[in-house]
Amino acid sequence: MEHLSVELNTLPDEILMIILKKLLKVEVLYSLIGVNKRLNKIVRDSIFTNRLTLMIYSSDDFIYPLSDPMLDRFCLKILPEIHHQIKWLNLESSSMKRIVRATNYPNLYGFGLFNLNVETTLSLFTELHVTLKTFNDCLYLLDGRFNRLHTLHVDVSTIHCSDLTISNKEKLPNLKCFSLHCNMNTHDYDEFIVPLLQRMSNLEKLDLYLIVCGKQTFVDGNELKKNIINHMSQLNKFSFNIRTIIHLHNQINLPSNQDIQHTFKDFQYNQIVSCVDYFPMAEKGQCLIYSYPYRLKHYDKITNNFSNGFFEHVNEITLFDEHPFEHEFFLRIAQSFPFIKSLTLFNNKPQTKKLYSRSKKNSQDLPIIKYPHLVKLNLIEAHNDYIEQFLIDWKISLTNIIRFSVCYRPLREVTRNFTRNTTRINCTKLIPSCLHGDNCLPQHVKDYFPCL
Known part of the structure; x- marks a missing residue:
């Protein structure tokens, strides 16, 4: 061990890491942890400690537990020292009980159990x-x-x-x-x-x-x-x-x-x-x-009958109704779901309270709606009015670059064949994924949406 340590200490850290990555993690930890400060620091890297396989694979594809000396060293010294770094353990059933009880594993989220003895395992x-x-x-x-x-x-x-x-x-x-x-x-x-x-x-x-x-x-x-x-x-x-x-x-x-x-x-x-x-x-x-x-992170099939509230944990919503969604509805959604990242809309009914100009909008005293965290927008199953709702900057303000799923023909109609200037501010923040034949979009679409 001393000779090996001297040999390894003569190598730069980068070369050491390359060599050690080629070895089994269980052997690296068993042989080098505690040898000296430098090696101790290197082998405590998450590469070697996050996911441990504490068993032996034989050449004939059988699985065996660690030898008694290795198991003793891991349970008495190694595992208690790195227990907070371990996130996954692959264990052979006969040694599982001792390994599990060797220390606590505060960040462990999964087990791989092999040669499983069901009754012994489940009783733990x-x-x-x-x-x-x-x-x-x-x-x-x-x-x-x-x-x-x-x-x-x-x-x-x-x-x-x-x-x-x-x-x-x-x-x-x-x-x-x-x-x-x-x-x-x-x-x-x-x-x-x-x-x-x-x-x-x-x-x-x-x-x-x-x-x-x-x-x-x-x-x-x-x-x-x-x-x-x-x-x-x-x-x-x-x-x-x-x-x-x-x-x-x-x-x-x-x-x-x-x-x-x-x-x-x-x-x-x-x-x-x-x-x-x-x-x-x-x-x-x-x-x-x-x-x-x-408490859920998603809220599905929100309709006009939505009863408001504050949903700080929700980041994904779907909207669905057989009645139109008006401007006021989108404002309620923005206020109730301030942290949404993904919005999908299913509604083929046109709006009845349409806002055609900035001046008319001001006369009705409707604020600009903001979705500050939105990064994904799906309007494939939406009427043209809702595509327009999200494209016109004095209706809705978009902050982030957004992946925008939409059908090509309604998008072309809403933008008046990609010549309508009033929609250009929000379009600079959209990356449309259009359903358009062979998915090869015309150049004028790419010009209209510069982030594409």
């Missing part, structure tokens, strides 16, 4: 944050094998359980905190999600983000109390964001927003906001209910 964890492909995987996690688990946060790609084979109805008495987030439509709310939640009888904290389809009625306060809250005697914090989409079939007495809000009149948790919309052309109705303050 009391808290899990997982991203899963299907809701089935969530049910597998809660089939009883995680007997120490008290906190589970699940992000699931899809909730579709037609092939489900699990029918476990046993209670989950140790689970205290549960969150389930899915941004895809689910038709299995009543059949699978509600029964799972009813197994969590001792839950203290619950967080749901769901898009529910296939029901005849909206999910409202009465349903939440009947099917969820009344089954959780220990529940003291309940946050949610649930959008219900129903098909309209000539129903009468459809609930209004006031009706939905009334179902939360004695709700003891957070302030609850509801928004009900009906879309006759699409033959659909939607009801969004959420606990306020709003």
Whole structure:
């Protein structure tokens, strides 16, 4: 070791880094950490400490744990010294327990587990944050094998359980905190999600983000109390964001927003906001209910019925309605979402309160709307009036360089074949991505948008 240290110390730092990057990180740390100040500083670089593989790959593709001397050195000296730098650990199951308990890992966000002994592994964890492909995987996690688990946060790609084979109805008495987030439509709310939640009888904290389809009625306060809250005697914090989409079939007495809000009149948790919309052309109705303050980073399908508020965490929104969005609506959006970076608009209805000149605008005393953080704008599914709304500088002021998705023909019409001078200030800040045949834009478009 001394001879090796002398040899390495004669090399410049740059050459040392090139050499050490060619070696296994586990060998670099095992051999050089603590040898001297210079080497100690070099091998503590994030390149060697952020992601550690503490196991041995054999030439025949088998995986083995570290030898006892290596494992002793890592657990007693190396890991306690670099624990705050470690973000990912690849571990072999037989040595996993000792490595996990060697120190705390405040910045660790992931494990790779190999030669997995399921029962041993699952007994270690009391808290899990997982991203899963299907809701089935969530049910597998809660089939009883995680007997120490008290906190589970699940992000699931899809909730579709037609092939489900699990029918476990046993209670989950140790689970205290549960969150389930899915941004895809689910038709299995009543059949699978509600029964799972009813197994969590001792839950203290619950967080749901769901898009529910296939029901005849909206999910409202009465349903939440009947099917969820009344089954959780220990529940003291309940946050949610649930959008219900129903098909309209000539129903009468459809609930209004006031009706939905009334179902939360004695709700003891957070302030609850509801928004009900009906879309006759699409033959659909939607009801969004959420606990306020709003915590998600996105807010979808905002309509004219939007109830205002302040959403400091939201940076991505979509706007949708079968009624036109007027200038005042965009002002409300800018005030409620001051930090939005991405805006997508779906509306093919023309505006009815159009502002054609700067003087007319001033006469109505409407302020210029500002989106100071906007960097992405999608108006592919928008009427020409909304393209104009964002191009004319005395309607909306743009601060940043913005990637602008739009169809070529309406853009040409709005700019009057790219000769209209009143739109040029905002156009200097837009990089349009136009749908135009083979995506080869004419030169006059590039001249009109100099950032392109």
